[in-house]
Amino acid sequence: MVKLTRLNNQVVVVNPDHIYAVEATPDTTLRLASGDRILVRESLDELVTKVVEFRRRVLDGFRCATGGDTAGVAAVTLRQAADSEEDA
Secondary structure: EEEEEEEOEEEEEHHHHEEEEEEEEEEEEEOOOOOOOOEEOOHHHOOOOOOOHHHHHHHHHHHHHHOOHHHHHHHHHHHHHHHHHHOO
């Protein structure tokens, strides 16, 4: 998740996977896959940096869980599914 600031200074957290497009006209406008639009104070470059940092954190988490093997993401997913079934 990426923490951003609306124009009224309200903090909003957005899942980068839901961002369809971003425009800087001059305010930064996020267009979400749902069709919603969010105007934020962060510049386009700041937003890109935040999304890249988010993706790095996710990838690092997968690397830790798979012992450095990013191809093992499917194995992590299967383990999570098995854990969920055990908890149910």
